[in-house]
Amino acid sequence: MSLPESSRYQFTPDMRICRILNGMWQVSGAHGRIDPQRAVEQMFVYHDAGFTTWDLADHYGPAEDFIGRFRREFSARHGENRLAEIQAFTKWVPHPGRMTRPVVEAAVSVSLARMGVAALDLIQFHWWDYGDRNYLDALKHLADLQHEGRIRHLALTNFDTERLRIITDNGIRIVSNQVQYSLVDRRPEVQMASYCRQHGITLLAYGTVLGGLLSEKYLGQPEPRRAELNTASLQKYKDMIDGWGGWALFQELLATLKPIADKHRVSIANVGVRYIIDRPAVAGVIVGTRLGVAEHLADNARAFDFTLDTEDHARIEAVLAKSRDLFKMIGDCGDEYR
Numbered sequence: 001m002s003l004p005e006s007s008r009y010q011f012t013p014d015m016r017i018c019r020i021l022n023g024m025w026q027v028s029g030a031h032g033r034i035d036p037q038r039a040v041e042q043m044f045v046y047h048d049a050g051f052t053t054w055d056l057a058d059h060y061g062p063a064e065d066f067i068g069r070f071r072r073e074f075s076a077r078h079g080e081n082r083l084a085e086i087q088a089f090t091k092w093v094p095h096p097g098r099m100t101r102p103v104v105e106a107a108v109s110v111s112l113a114r115m116g117v118a119a120l121d122l123i124q125f126h127w128w129d130y131g132d133r134n135y136l137d138a139l140k141h142l143a144d145l146q147h148e149g150r151i152r153h154l155a156l157t158n159f160d161t162e163r164l165r166i167i168t169d170n171g172i173r174i175v176s177n178q179v180q181y182s183l184v185d186r187r188p189e190v191q192m193a194s195y196c197r198q199h200g201i202t203l204l205a206y207g208t209v210l211g212g213l214l215s216e217k218y219l220g221q222p223e224p225r226r227a228e229l230n231t232a233s234l235q236k237y238k239d240m241i242d243g244w245g246g247w248a249l250f251q252e253l254l255a256t257l258k259p260i261a262d263k264h265r266v267s268i269a270n271v272g273v274r275y276i277i278d279r280p281a282v283a284g285v286i287v288g289t290r291l292g293v294a295e296h297l298a299d300n301a302r303a304f305d306f307t308l309d310t311e312d313h314a315r316i317e318a319v320l321a322k323s324r325d326l327f328k329m330i331g332d333c334g335d336e337y338r
């Protein structure tokens, strides 16, 4: 399997990425046990198939260490020169408090060491409490570290439009904001996407396949009980579906997506991913991967084989129009965390 050219995206002038990123929250322990050796071996399979871009975080269990180990083994097999084929996007999710240069530098140094890189490709910064304006100090120190060559690009995760504007107005160059974005959660369309487009910022979407709920596996199925949802993702997105319109409406959505998927000879998950990849400002969609436990590589590759037509969009919109307004209920991007 090799992915078509349309799977690549010029994310920054110096970096092309795969538009489906491999999400590593799934190795954190909250989604079942992961065997490190098998996981790293599986990373080669993803990479060789063209899925070269990884999304991780300082707090996703061993994710940063897996990148370090993968890079070491990759270099041994293929030579150091080819390491540039790998893009590894980490996050920094600090506890609130004063953000001095030593605090910020220490966090970045840990990620550099764990991942075995001289510079982080991307650091996506998360902040829990907007009442605490220290986030601007943290970002200014990150920008200094960027100028010193230890970070290639600065990004955010789960920031709302208001704070993204404040950060941009403070002269900090942000390349992307990672937010929840799916057929169920379209809050980024209210104001985030247009702000991003105006300012040359892209979106990295997560939760797009709703932990696997957006698939044939759940089509025509009774509402799952919480105990049956065996990963943190499934539980998270089931809650989102409940707020959005409930299981009956979600079944209507799956039943609408199925003939669209059949028409294009793809899967329901592919339709959900394609829909989001084609939205304004979106650079890529992150799909979580339980490395060494389950994989959907061949299926996810098909998201690059088709496009949705006007009729498909009209049928999808007709169902989505029946849902509740999550922006009104929860607020802008990331407000579910605050």
Ligand SMILES: NC(=O)c1ccc[n+]([C@@H]2O[C@H](COP(=O)([O-])OP(=O)(O)OC[C@H]3O[C@@H](n4cnc5c(N)ncnc54)[C@H](OP(=O)(O)O)[C@@H]3O)[C@@H](O)[C@H]2O)c1
Residues within 6 Å of the ligand: 022, 023, 024, 025, 026, 055, 056, 157, 158, 178, 179, 205, 206, 207, 208, 209, 210, 211, 212, 213, 214, 215, 233, 267, 269, 270, 286, 287, 288, 289, 290, 294, 295, 296, 299, 300
């Ligand atoms: N910034 C943030 O706050 C934040 C929050 C959440 C996630 N994320 C990022 O986004 C990534 C994705 O996580 P997520 O929680 O949003 O999970 P997700 O991508 O919505 O769901 C991942 C799960 O979906 C299933 N799946 C994947 N492809 C499929 C396909 N083609 N057909 C059917 N099922 C498929 C797999 O389930 P099985 O393994 O059971 O087969 C997989 O484990 C994370 O790893 C992380 O990198 C970021």
